[in-house]
Amino acid sequence: MARAQLLQIFSSMQDAETGQRGYVITGRVSYLEPYDSAARALGAELPRLKALYRDNPEQAANLAWLETLIARKQATMRAGILAHDTQGREAGLDAVSNGAGKAAMDDIRVAVDRMVAVDAQALSDVTRRADARSRMTERLVAGVFLLLIAVVASSGFLVWRYVRTRRVLLDAVQATAARQTAIFDSxxxxxxxxxxxxxxxxxxxxxxxxxxxxxxxxxxxxxxxxxxxxxxxxxxxxxxxxxxxxxxxxxxxxxxxxxxxxxxxxxxxxxxxxxxxxxxxxxxxxxxxISERRRVEEMKQQFVSTVSHELRTPLTSIAGSLGLLVGGAGGVLPEKAGRLIGIAHSNSQRLVRLINDILDVEKIESGQMTLDLASLDLRDIALLSLDSVRGLADSLGVSLTLSEGAEAPVSGDADRLVQVVVNLLSNAAKFSPSGGVVEVSVVPEARIARLSVRDHGPGIPDAFRARIFTKFAQADGSDTRQRGGTGLGLAIAREIAERHGGRLWFESTPGEGATFHLDLPLAMGVSDSVPGTGPRLLIVEDDPDAAEVLRVMLEQDGFEAHVVATARGALDVVRQERYAAVLVDLQLPDADGIGLIRALRGHAATRDLPVVVVSADVAGGKARGRLLEVLDWLEKPFDQSRLRSAVASILDRLETRRPSILHVDDDPDILQVTASTLAGVAEMSGAGSLADARRALAIARPDLVILDLGLPDGSGLELLKELGDDAGGSIPVVVYSAQEMDAALGERVEAVLVKSRTSLAHLARTVRRLTHKDVRN
The missing domain is CATH 3.30.450.20 (PAS domain)
Structure with a gap:
């Protein structure tokens, strides 16, 4: 048994030497297969041989020497492979032929022969001692012979298996290469x-x-x-x-x-x-x-140009002439002729609206829509729109009403705003039942003027709500739909509203009608603030139109707003001047907005600077900057009321009063230590359970809540849904707990701090950032 193991070890060394020499000579990686296989075999055979010689001191010593020789031979083989890989084939051949490898192999052969001789001598001694049992010895010899035959057969099988596996792998590689070549060329x-x-x-x-x-x-x-x-x-x-x-x-x-x-x-x-x-x-x-695509784009431009110049002018003349005839400018028409003229006039107006919608969509997509802003009263816009739609409403048997109200001064393009309101009114009239009433109201609120159009029709189906403002969207898209329209009007109206810094949205209950709301910023003079005299804000936005809308609106709210278009420019100005807060777009030409926020947080002078994100990629931004202290995340097109709420919170943070903080934690020691740490920052109150916290919230609304998740009567997360108010705002929350918080809930809190990982100084610094109080202990 030991001799067979020795022979197998020697055979493995020969295989390794053959594979190493083949690789160095040919450079083919496949020759390293026997080399690697032999290395693995040696790792298994040597421990078994060592176990066989455990009770034979002489052979154990010989085996130790053999292991040393094998290690030396393996080192020379690795050196040859390394020389080939790093210095080239000639260096590899020199390493193979320098004699050290041959000498090591010869020493291994001598050591194996010596061990075989020792085993043979031992076998001879056993044979002499077992002379009386020669018949048993013969059977043993026959068994050893059969074992040797099995070893040889196994070796032959392994060689055959290796050759066969190598052929299969080569065929697979060739097939893969052929497929990739076919894909590449096709x-x-x-x-x-x-x-x-x-x-x-x-x-x-x-x-x-x-x-x-x-x-x-x-x-x-x-x-x-x-x-x-x-x-x-x-x-x-x-x-x-x-x-x-x-x-x-x-x-x-x-x-x-x-x-x-x-x-x-x-x-x-x-x-x-x-x-x-x-x-x-x-x-x-x-x-x-993309030659064909360019050709199609040019055809599209030519089509738009044709529509604009060659169709609009004659259609205007046709519609105007028909309108004069309908109005009696050509004298009294026979009844039948009057009906036909009326049909022609109605359809010419419909065609004019279709052409105007197509041109407006093209202007929006190409960025060529411009606004002629001027001071105006939103009630006047409503009156003009009502006059424009009254004829359609009368033909449908629908009445239009405008409720009484105060003036609502806004800054806007009168023609474009009339276009928005006319679209809302015509839709409301078309979807109202005969004899129905479309109610219009204009209400100036705290910072916005809201124009609302309410009908009592079928309402907006739930399946249509998500795409109501998309192009060519219609609740009934069949060829037999009862109400006309291109499906472009609401998409254009929303774009116009957003370019005014406003918002177009709706409320609807199926079967009970729908109400569309147009919210626009109130013009200067409505706000008590004097534009440009309040705290300074920095707007980091590369879109000049969006930046201008933000700047005008913030200045109307009493802020002094500065605009920069790049992250580098923002870092330069905040190091030179002081700002009350920063509004950041995430899609900047030279950097990611999240990186800019991190840079602000990493600088001592701007670490506590409030940040409001205004971007089209809020979801991605939250995923990348979940643990950053951001005052609010506003998605473009932003909700103007929400932006004003965020701006108002900045003003609140700049006030001199100490914020009130409710700390919810069942550990009285944590409550006491935290209260001591924040004693110079805020007015602290504590609650040891959800029930205590609810009682405290019923008495007074805090400016900030520090929340532990593990409470005796439930999870602190249960409290999150109770921290809002009727206006849609919510109390900022800092989770300070020993429990890890689900990342999906991170959007509902301002910061997540883990006990034992976060020091109280870090907690205090976070509270200062969120309350904007630079009070030192």
Whole structure:
């Protein structure tokens, strides 16, 4: 048994040496399979042999020497492989042929022979002692012989198995490569692989068709031969297309001008993505010819131009002439002719509205809609709109009423606001029953003027609510719908409202009608604040229109608002000047807004600066900045009342009074220590249970709640839903608990601090930030 183990060890060493030499000589990784297999076999065989020689001191000593020789041989083999991998084939061959490996192998052979001889001598002694039992000895020898045959057969089977497995794996690799090549060459878009400098490495069949070059002709040439790029081939490719490494890792898409072999050019979209290879990170460029898309866009522009210039003018004349005839300007018409003229006039007006809607949508999508802002009364807008819709309402048997109310001065484009209200009124009239009433009201509130249009029709179906403000949306989209319309009016109306810094929204109960509300900022003079004389706010927003709306509205509320368009600019100004708060957009041209907030929190001078996020990606921002202290997250288009609420809370934080804080914790020691820590910051009150907290909230509303989750009569999270008010606001909450909080609930609290991980100083600093009190202990 021991001899067989020795022979197996020696055979494994020979396999390892053969695999190592084959790899160094050929460079083929497949030769390392026997090398690795032998290494694993040695790891299993040596412990078994050591167990066999546990009671044989002589052989145990020989085995220790054999292990030393095997380790030395393995070191020489690894050195040869390392030399081949790091210095090349010649260095690997030199390492293999330097004699050290052969000498180690010879020593192993001698050691194995010695151990085999010792075993043989032991066997001879046993044979002499067992001479009387020769027949048993013969059977033992026969068994040993059979064992040797089994070992040889097993070795042959393993070799066959290895060869077969290697063949199967090679076939699989070849099949995969063939599939990938077929996919690569069958793609419709051109696909190029580039090195980081922009040199072309490979291209598919579509690229050959698109550019007129063959793969051998373009190999190793700079990609500028195919596309117009800034700089030259000495500049990194990403730099030449105006991208950085961070952009590239997420994928880069650029619209460039490509060049065929014959010199003709055409527009393309180029999508770049990284491709990690053993030699480093390379680039994959997917190129799509967008000539047809450009042609369609030009056709669209021509169509819009035709609609605008060639159809609008004659339709205006037609509709106007028909209107004069209907009004009796041409004399009294026969009854039948009057009906026909009325039908023509109604449908011409419908066609004019359709054309205007299409043009307005195009203006919105291209960013060309402009507003001629002026001071006006929202009640006057309502009166003008009622006059415009009264004819339609009369034809439908619907009456329009405007309730009495005070003036509601706003700043806006009168024509566009009339367009919004006319759309709301015409929809309300069309969906009202015959004999129904459409009620209009204009009410100036604290910071907004609200115009409401209420009908008593069927209401808005639940399934339609989510898409009511989308383009071409209609509750009844069938060809047989009873009420006309393009489905564009509400989408345009909401866009106009938002460009005025306002909001268009609705309330509806199916079967009981619907009420649409237009909220606009009250103009200067309604607010008690004098614009530009109050606390200074910084607006970080790269969209000039959105920034201007925010600035005007904040100045009307008594703030002095400054605007910067980049994160770098924001960091520069906050280090030079003091601001009461910052409004941050998350999509900035030079950085992520979350990174800007972190930078503000990391600087001593701005650590406690209140931040309000105003962005189109609030959900993503909350996921990335869940633990940042942000006063409020407002999603574009923002709810103006909510923004004003956030701004009002900034004013509250700037007041001199100490905020009141309710600390809910069942540990009296924590209550006492926390109260001592915050003694100079706030007026503290404590509650040891949910019941105590509810009684405290019934008596007085605190400015902040510090909440423990593990309370004797339930979870502190049960209290969250009770911390709101009738106006939709909520008391800020800091979770300070030994329990971990579910991340999904993090949006409902201002900060999550874990006991034992968070010091009381950190808790105090968090409270100061949330209450904006720079009071030192």
């Amino acid at each position: 793609a419709i878009d051109a696909i190029l692989t580039l090195n980081p400098s922009g040199s072309i490495e490979t291209l598919n069949t579509a690229a050959t068709r698109m550019f007129g070059w063959t793969a051998p002709e373009l190999g190793r040439r700079d990609v500028s031969v195919l596309m117009d790029l800034a700089g030259d081939g000495e500049t990194a490719f990403l730099t030449r297309i105006g991208a950085n490494r961070e952009d590239f890792e997420q994928g880069v898409v650029r619209e460039l001008t490509a060049r065929r072999r014959d010199g003709t050019t055409f527009p393309v979209d180029v999508a770049l993505s990284p491709m990690t290879l053993p030699t480093g990170v390379h680039l994959v460029a997917v190129i799509r010819d």
